[in-house]
Amino acid sequence: MSPKVAQSLNMGRAGVAPVEVKPIAIPEPDGKVKLGAGAAETPPDQVAEAVRATKELSERR
Numbered sequence: 001m002s003p004k005v006a007q008s009l010n011m012g013r014a015g016v017a018p019v020e021v022k023p024i025a026i027p028e029p030d031g032k033v034k035l036g037a038g039a040a041e042t043p044p045d046q047v048a049e050a051v052r053a054t055k056e057l058s059e060r061r
Contacts, residue, residue: 025054033058 010018022038024047033054039047 024050027054027058031055031058 022041023036024038024042026034026036028034033051035047035051039050042050
């Protein structure tokens with residue numbers, strides 16, 4: 001990434017930035033999809049799309 005973008009993300013010389021990962025949809029072994037912590041902070045239409053995509057990807061396995 002460009003130095004300007006790195007600076008805006010607080011990435012100093014060490015080249016790292018803190019991140020927080022909050023899954024929206026989590027596939028379960030039985031084929032169901034469980035909502036993750038990120039679902040609470042995500043608009044309902046995006047949660048629905050994440051659940052749909054997770055189910056679709058899980059079926060391909």
